[in-house]
Amino acid sequence: MQKRDREATRTRLLEAARLRFAREGYDATSVRDIARDSGVDATLIFRYFGSKKQLFDQATATAHSPDLLEGPQEELVARMVATIVDHDWTEYGGEHPLVAMLRSSAHEDARQRIRQEVCDTYVIALRDLAKGQDAELRAELLSAWMVGIGILRSVVATPALAEARAADLAPHIASVATDLLGRPMSGTVDQSRSEGESDQT
Structure with a gap:
């Protein structure tokens, strides 16, 4: 149960970070903003991601984009x-x-x-x-x-x-x-x- 809760919190943080970074950019987005949007304490961001930079890297990764190289x-x-x-x-x-x-x-x-x-x-x-x-x-x-x-x-x-x-x-x-x-x-x-x-x- 705790593992599912951690994964759910981590997912919420990534979703909030994507929207904040997309709308406001890296420098204008604070860790507290993302934590507040997710409804959690800001310390969890450092626990799950280590730093704001690592959160940015993961939040802006395009892993869910279509595989452009597949096809003619x-x-x-x-x-x-x-x-x-x-x-x-x-x-x-x-x-x-x-x-x-x-x-x-x-x-x-x-x-x-x-x-x-x-x-x-x-x-x-x-x-x-x-x-x-x-x-x-x-x-x-x-x-x-x-x-x-x-x-x-x-x-x-x-x-x-x-x-x-x-x-x-x-x-x-x-x-x-x-x-x-x-x-x-x-x-x-x-x-x-x-x-x-x-x-x-």
Whole structure:
């Protein structure tokens, strides 16, 4: 029973931390804020996580995001955009965790996490797909475009992009991705194949 209670408390703390860090950033969020939101004593944060930094690292980890590398290569960019536009990120205040982390970019640890997230999740996978010279530069340009989509949607809330779904962006995704990667890329994800694979498991 005590173990379940500890796990439940730890889960509540992570949920509260995700929302606080996403909305206010690292420096503006205090351990007491998170503890108060969770209805527990602040000392439990240090008992379960060791420090505010370790809590931030775990709270902003994207372990629950879809596996972007699974599926056809030509749909990779479409899958990436779908995680920004259509995926349910309610636990991160409705924003992709990367966009949420940008609010903490004044903090050195957060900057390192953002760099790692962008490079490991986006740039390397796109660079490996790119054909021709300047593959890394073109991969970074495409990554910047996708991060910009997330920022304009949730931080700036530009009207057209904030209302758009992945299907609305599909032709533009295909055009930009094809041009930058130098190979034919799809703007959509084949949902029928994904559903068929799920039925077989």
